[in-house]
Amino acid sequence: MKPTPKTYLYKLSYNDGRAPCAPEPKAGSHPLLTLALCKPAIRRTAVAGDRILGVTSQSLAQSKGYPLHAVIYAAIVSGSLEASEYYAARSPYRTRPDCVYQFDRHDGSFTHRGKTAVRDSPTFFSRDLGRTGSYKNGRILLSHDFRYFSPEPIPIPDRFHELHDLIEPLHQGHRVNHPPSREREFDAIFRLLWKQSTRYTPSVIATEP
Numbered sequence: 282m283k284p285t286p287k288t289y290l291y292k293l294s295y296n297d298g299r300a301p302c303a304p305e306p307k308a309g310s311h312p313l314l315t316l317a318l319c320k321p322a323i324r325r326t327a328v329a330g331d332r333i334l335g336v337t338s339q340s341l342a343q344s345k346g347y348p349l350h351a352v353i354y355a356a357i358v359s360g361s362l363e364a365s366e367y368y369a370a371r372s373p374y375r376t377r378p379d380c381v382y383q384f385d386r387h388d389g390s391f392t393h394r395g396k397t398a399v400r401d402s403p404t405f406f407s408r409d410l411g412r413t414g415s416y417k418n419g420r421i422l423l424s425h426d427f428r429y430f431s432p433e434p435i436p437i438p439d440r441f442h443e444l445h446d447l448i449e450p451l452h453q454g455h456r457v458n459h460p461p462s463r464e465r466e467f468d469a470i471f472r473l474l475w476k477q478s479t480r481y482t483p484s485v486i487a488t489e490p
Contacts, residue, residue, distance in 0.1 A: 286330040286331050286332065287327070287331045287332070287457050287458065288331070288332040288333075288334065288457065288459060288464065288467045289323050289327060289331065289332065289333045289334070289455050289456070289457050290333075290334045290336070290444075290447065290448070290451070290455060290456045290457070291320060291323070291333075291334075291335060291336075291451070291454070291455035291456070292335075292336055292337065292338035292448070292451055292452070292453075293335050293336070293337065293338055293341060293353050294338050294340050294341065294453070295341070296341060296345065296353055296431050297483065297486055298378055298379075298482035298483035298484075298485070298486045299318050299319070299378065299379050299399060299400075299486045300316055300317070300318040300319040300320065300379065301314050301315065301316050301335065301354050301356065301427075301429065301482065302314070302315045302316075302317065302318075302377060302378055302379035302482055302486075303315070303354070303427065303429050303479075303481055303482045304377065304378060304481055304482055304483070304484045305481040305484070311425060312425065312427070312479065312481075313423060313424070313425060314354070314356050314423070314424040314425075314427040314429065315367075315374070315377065315379055315421055315422065315423055315424075316333070316356075316421065316422040316424075317367060317379045317380070317409070317421040317422075318379055318381070318400060318405075318409050319408070319409070320455065321408060321409070321411070321418035322454075322455065323422070323455055324361075324418065324420045324421065324422055325417065325418060325420055327358050327361075327422055328358065328361070329358055329359060329360050329361075330357070330358065331357075331358045332355070332356070332357050332358070332467065332471065333354075333355070333356045333358065333422075333424075334352060334354075334355050334467070334470070334471075335352070335353045335354045335355070336350060336351060336352055336353060336434075336437070336448055337349055337350065337351045337353060337434055341353075345432070347434050348434065348436050350436065350437050350444075350445055350448050350449075351430075351434035351435055351436045351437065352428075352430060352434055352435045352436075352437060352470075352474060353429070353430060353431050353434045354427060354428065354429040354430065354431075355427065355428050355470075355471060355474045356422075356424035356426070356427035356428075357424060357426040357427065358422055358423070358424055359423045359424050359425045359426065360422075360423050361420050361421060361422050361423060362374075362420070362421045362423065363419060363420060363421075364382070364384065364391065364410055364416060364419030364420065364421065365384045365386070365389075365419070367380065367421045368380060368382045368383050368384040368391060369384050369386070370383065370384070370386075378397075378399075378482075378483070378484060378485060378486045379486070380394075381393060381394055381396075381397055381399050381400045381401075382394060382400075382409070382410065390413070391406075391410055391416065391419070393406075397486065399486045427479060428474050428475060428477055428478075428479045429479050429480050429481060429482060430477065430479075430480060431480065431482070435474060435477060437470060438473075441466045441469070441470055442466075443462060443463045443466050444463070444466050444467070444470065447459075447463065
């Protein structure tokens with residue numbers, strides 16, 4: 282018996298195209314959203330069929346003028362990749378803006394590619410990949426079924442009382458394992474969001490704030 286899909290909810294502190302990353306696809310290619318950086322707890326545990334909802338934080342409301350409790354992106358997880366595959370020298374993902382590390386298949390290590398200033402500080406290495414040797418955070422989530430709404434996030438209607446109550450006190454962590462009544466609200470908001478057309482993240486990521 283398959284486990285019931287989970288819904289992950291969190292607030293985005295930054296929204297510059299690195300997490301999530303969903304650049305406009307090239308002609309003949311299909312849209313793809315990846316979560317390769319930040320949110321290691323979600324990347325370690327989410328599986329195909331799970332849902333992710335990323336909403337605006339107070340800091341984004343102040344810096345970008347976004348409305349509070351608005352959806353920046355929603356995604357249904359299609360699958361995952363290990364960092365050794367995503368960051369491989371000949372990886373088909375190597376041109377994506379969030380593919381900032383490189384994997385050395387000879388010694389099994391990771392280093393920053395050096396082609397961008399994004400995530401080039403050692404501070405981010407363990408968050409994105411995990412400790413050297415174990416790399417337990419080195420898992421990348423893929424979604425072929427998503428909606429990205431920035432720079433005009435979609436406000437969550439007032440009638441979704443449980444979602445608003447959940448979002449209000451949320452800080453840097455995420456929430457998952459919701460009661461049935463809240464999952465019904467998630468079901469409804471996802472149906473509502475899927476009536477909207479998706480946008481895409483920037484093709485070039487800005488340096489760290």
